[in-house]
Amino acid sequence: MNIRFPNNDFKSFEAPMRAEIELTGLEVVQGKVPKNLEGGFFRLIGDRKWPAFVDNDVFMLNEDGMASCFYFKDGKVDFRMRYVRTPRFVAEEKAGRALFGHYRNPFSDDPSVAGLSRGTANVTMLMHGGKLLALKEDSPAIELNPFTLETIGEYDWNGKVTAKAITAHPKIDAKTGELVFFGYCAAGPATRDIAYYEADSEGNVTHEAWFHAPYTCMVHDIMVTQNYVVFPITPLRHELEWIKRSEPAFKWDPHESVYLGVLPRKGRGDQIRWFKGPNQCHGHTVGAYDDGRYIYADNTFSKRSFFHFFPNVDGSQFKPTDAMPYMKRVVIDMERSDNSFVEQPLFEYPCELPRIDTRFETLPYSFATMNLLDVPGQERVGRGFQWIATMDVNGAKPSKILYAGDNCSIGEPQFVPAHDNAAEGDGYIMTVVGRHEQMRSELLILDASDINAPPVATVALPFRLRSTGHGYWYGGRQLRGETNFPGAW
Ligand code: V55
Numbered sequence: 001m002n003i004r005f006p007n008n009d010f011k012s013f014e015a016p017m018r019a020e021i022e023l024t025g026l027e028v029v030q031g032k033v034p035k036n037l038e039g040g041f042f043r044l045i046g047d048r049k050w051p052a053f054v055d056n057d058v059f060m061l062n063e064d065g066m067a068s069c070f071y072f073k074d075g076k077v078d079f080r081m082r083y084v085r086t087p088r089f090v091a092e093e094k095a096g097r098a099l100f101g102h103y104r105n106p107f108s109d110d111p112s113v114a115g116l117s118r119g120t121a122n123v124t125m126l127m128h129g130g131k132l133l134a135l136k137e138d139s140p141a142i143e144l145n146p147f148t149l150e151t152i153g154e155y156d157w158n159g160k161v162t163a164k165a166i167t168a169h170p171k172i173d174a175k176t177g178e179l180v181f182f183g184y185c186a187a188g189p190a191t192r193d194i195a196y197y198e199a200d201s202e203g204n205v206t207h208e209a210w211f212h213a214p215y216t217c218m219v220h221d222i223m224v225t226q227n228y229v230v231f232p233i234t235p236l237r238h239e240l241e242w243i244k245r246s247e248p249a250f251k252w253d254p255h256e257s258v259y260l261g262v263l264p265r266k267g268r269g270d271q272i273r274w275f276k277g278p279n280q281c282h283g284h285t286v287g288a289y290d291d292g293r294y295i296y297a298d299n300t301f302s303k304r305s306f307f308h309f310f311p312n313v314d315g316s317q318f319k320p321t322d323a324m325p326y327m328k329r330v331v332i333d334m335e336r337s338d339n340s341f342v343e344q345p346l347f348e349y350p351c352e353l354p355r356i357d358t359r360f361e362t363l364p365y366s367f368a369t370m371n372l373l374d375v376p377g378q379e380r381v382g383r384g385f386q387w388i389a390t391m392d393v394n395g396a397k398p399s400k401i402l403y404a405g406d407n408c409s410i411g412e413p414q415f416v417p418a419h420d421n422a423a424e425g426d427g428y429i430m431t432v433v434g435r436h437e438q439m440r441s442e443l444l445i446l447d448a449s450d451i452n453a454p455p456v457a458t459v460a461l462p463f464r465l466r467s468t469g470h471g472y473w474y475g476g477r478q479l480r481g482e483t484n485f486p487g488a489w
């Protein structure tokens with residue numbers, strides 16, 4: 001068989017790497033790596049090992065997960081990158097070709113893999129309860145060794161998690177160290193069932209609740225506060241009939257409403273309250289908190305789905321600019337009886353991949369970072385983002401924007417505190433820059449208070465890393481399972 005990737009986005013800087021890498025002692029080409037940083041900056045990269053056997057694959061969501069990590073100790077940085085051995089990867093490796101077909105469509109698979117998990121483990125890497133998990137919202141979690149990135153296998157919290165799929169965006173309660181997580185399509189492909197779980201700071205599941213969404217859709221992220229969990233139901237709809245008819249598994253519905261399902265933390269499924277709002281698409285959560293009565297939940301929203309390859313349900317055309325996400329604050333008044341919510345704009349430019357200082361997850365916060373999609377007067381080239389920004393969601397400090405440079409892409413910023421007791425936003429930003437002309441990538445360590453200052457350190461890789469979504473810093477004590485609280489080491 002001739003191994004050949006189609007000539008679409010799988011080319012040039014974004015061509016699949018298909019190679020696993022172990023490189024100790026990365027070159028620091030500028031500045032100095034702070035000595036007290038001990039831990040790992042993990043990024044889960046999608047990287048297809050075998051070309052698709054179906055046409056028009058939604059390549060960007062359907063690539064094999066490649067776990068990567070920059071390991072920090074004593075001012076030195078090592079790098080490791082390994083495929084996640086999902087059941088799917090193992091089966092395809094044995095066959096020497098792709099066996100799984102279209103994104104989220106089990107009917108398009110080779111009959112030899114019927115019933116096997118379709119998960120690609122390509123979205124986020126979570127460290128909680130001493131376990132490193134590679135997550136993808138359509139399948140069970142996969143446990144990895146946090147130091148070698150070797151795959152241990154599927155993880156179901158000692159049999160306590162029966163949902164067939166687990167979100168890639170759990171939240172860790174910064175006050176209690178509890179893990180708040182869920183699965184949608186939890187009873188199987190395209191089901192309306194959502195399962196909500198909490199685990200204590202040791203990783204033991206302490207709560208489970210099930211309920212039905214108003215309609216089946218992609219539920220990519222959640223908003224979690226000290227007292228509430230908010231599930232965003234957004235009209236990127238998902239129907240079993242479409243899958244059976246070999247149509248796209250997801251379609252944008254321009255007429256359906258957004259529902260925000262609010263449960264008290266550790267509440268029962270029948271306690272869910274649905275707040276309803278106008279048609280738009282929920283992206284990622286920034287941060288969220290509550291004061292007992294009001295829930296403040298900051299998110300990105302676009303007029304329609306960010307994923308341009310998912311068509312409108314009625315076949316109607318849409319404007320590409322409608323897919324541009326903007327950051328907004330949703331305010332839910334739990335004492336209001338009409339089940340509506342209000343929204344306030346938070347930032348002027350289109351942006352995605354928002355993050356916060358994770359020591360403030362579920363708590364009142366100010367500092368946020370993100371990638372920008374567009375800055376007036378500049379053109380976006382290539383696949384990756386070209387800017388990162390820092391901002392104060394309360395407007396107390398001016399926002400800052402860093403341009404990665406011509407022919408460069410820049411990844412999701414990750415805040416790392418300067419030390420465990422540092423004030424909110426006092427520390428570093430780690431982000432990977434792709435230098436497309438040189439076909440190489442660099443890890444930038446920036447001063448979080450001034451991302452435009454010369455980097456604290458620039459760590460060079462002698463190869464390129466493909467653009468990816470999410471990256472997470474876990475300190476050394478977290479990696480060793482000694483704590484679940486985020487910190488510098
Ligand atoms: C997202 C990413 C996915 C996916 C569903 O960013 C949603 C959103 C890379 O895979 O399967």
Ligand code: FE
Pocket residue numbers: 123168169220284469470
């Ligand atoms: Fe995401």
